[in-house]
Amino acid sequence: MNFALPAFFAALSIAGAVAALSLRNLVHCALALVLAFAGLGGLYVALGAQFAGLAQILVYSGAVAILIVFAVLLVRERDEEQRHPIRWGNSLSGIAVAVLVFIAIARILTSDSSLHRAAPAAPSATIRDIGTMMMGADILPLEIIGLLLTAAMLGAVILALRERNAVKS
Amino acid sequence: MTLDSLLLVSAALFAIGLAGALLRRNAILVLVGIELMLNAANLNFIAFWRFSAHPEAFTGVLFLLFSIAVAAAEAAVGLALIIAIHRHYKTANVDRIDRMKG
Numbered sequence: 001m002n003f004a005l006p007a008f009f010a011a012l013s014i015a016g017a018v019a020a021l022s023l024r025n026l027v028h029c030a031l032a033l034v035l036a037f038a039g040l041g042g043l044y045v046a047l048g049a050q051f052a053g054l055a056q057i058l059v060y061s062g063a064v065a066i067l068i069v070f071a072v073l074l075v076r077e078r079d080e081e082q083r084h085p086i087r088w089g090n091s092l093s094g095i096a097v098a099v100l101v102f103i104a105i106a107r108i109l110t111s112d113s114s115l116h117r118a119a120p121a122a123p124s125a126t127i128r129d130i131g132t133m134m135m136g137a138d139i140l141p142l143e144i145i146g147l148l149l150t151a152a153m154l155g156a157v158i159l160a161l162r163e164r165n166a167v168k169s
Numbered sequence: 170m171t172l173d174s175l176l177l178v179s180a181a182l183f184a185i186g187l188a189g190a191l192l193r194r195n196a197i198l199v200l201v202g203i204e205l206m207l208n209a210a211n212l213n214f215i216a217f218w219r220f221s222a223h224p225e226a227f228t229g230v231l232f233l234l235f236s237i238a239v240a241a242a243e244a245a246v247g248l249a250l251i252i253a254i255h256r257h258y259k260t261a262n263v264d265r266i267d268r269m270k271g
Contacts, residue, residue, distance in 0.1 A: 021189030094191035102184035115173040123224040152242030156249035
């Protein structure tokens with residue numbers, strides 16, 4: 001498998017993730033998040049999962065990013081909170097936890113030599129095959145996902161509705 | 170790209186998301202960190218599918234598609250919760266939402 005393309009997309013998504021969680025302006029964070037999600041989608045395509053990459057770009061870079069931008073527009077922060085967006089007081093412990101988690105996973109991954117292997121020949125993952133599987137063997141999960149998405153949509157609408165006796169702001 | 174390098178990328182994404190969820194004050198960015206951790210898990214699905222003995226079975230791809238759908242539902246409900254909390258407390262700062270603190 002060609003090495004350069006997956007490595008480029010992996011670097012893109014990691015850079016986007018770092019930017020999304022470290023920038024000060026929330027809209028910049030959302031844009032960097034689009035970059036991270038698009039990088040992951042490109043990585044999926046480069047690994048031979050074209051449909052998964054397209055779904056990633058449609059759902060994450062499209063829908064979820066737009067949702068986050070709308071939430072950023074609706075949720076306005078006070079100025080004093082914008083000046084201190086990161087909890088530096090307990091930042092050390094937070095960074096330490098994240099670094100420890102990464103080191104723990106990385107040690108496990110590098111200690112197992114069976115994981116250091118090259119990819120087998122790329123499968124011909126056509127969208128037709130995926131559709132056949134979804135409508136055949138995996139029809140029950142598909143229906144449950146439909147139910148879950150409907151329930152989540154109704155729940156989100158009910159949660160975001162104005163409270164009945166809320167004070168008018 | 171070998172399997173372990175892909176898994177290392179995924180672990181790095183997970184750690185970045187975890188650090189963001191722990192460090193940021195804004196509830197929206199905490200949710201973004203959680204989404205990044207979910208994406209790291211999704212990358213593992215694709216990596217193990219691509220390097221499995223039978224990639225023609227599409228198990229990892231289908232699992233990823235269902236995982237993306239669940240994550241989308243989670244994002245919608247989470248952001249609705251944040252909007253409701255912001256309306257109630259007039260803040261999205263997770264340090265200030267402490268009414269249930271003893």
